[in-house]
Amino acid sequence: MRTSLDFPDALFKHLKTRAAQEGRTLRDLVIELVERGLTAREVVDPQKRFLARPPVIPSQGPMALPVSQMTNADLYALINEEDDERTIQLLGRR
Numbered sequence: 001m002r003t004s005l006d007f008p009d010a011l012f013k014h015l016k017t018r019a020a021q022e023g024r025t026l027r028d029l030v031i032e033l034v035e036r037g038l039t040a041r042e043v044v045d046p047q048k049r050f051l052a053r054p055p056v057i058p059s060q061g062p063m064a065l066p067v068s069q070m071t072n073a074d075l076y077a078l079i080n081e082e083d084d085e086r087t088i089q090l091l092g093r094r
Contacts, residue, residue, distance in 0.1 A: 007015070019029040070078075
């Protein structure tokens with residue numbers, strides 16, 4: 001099917017240059033990129049991921065500091081600690 005598309009000049013130049021560098025037609029390159037875009041999995045913004053599912057921080061009892069007094073680095077260390085333990089168990093090193 002034929003259609004017309006209006007590309008911004010800079011994008012068109014970029015596509016044309018890339019097609020030439022790869023030794024292919026502009027048509028083939030655009031078709032491949034559109035198909036790839038349509039089949040790509042949706043990328044989730046990490047900030048939105050935490051809005052949908054807040055991280056769970058495992059606890060073995062009272063924490064040394066209340067969560068409200070922890071820095072971001074402290075919280076990330078707690079979250080990653082569980083991931084590190086799970087990785088060690090999966091690798092059978094425990």
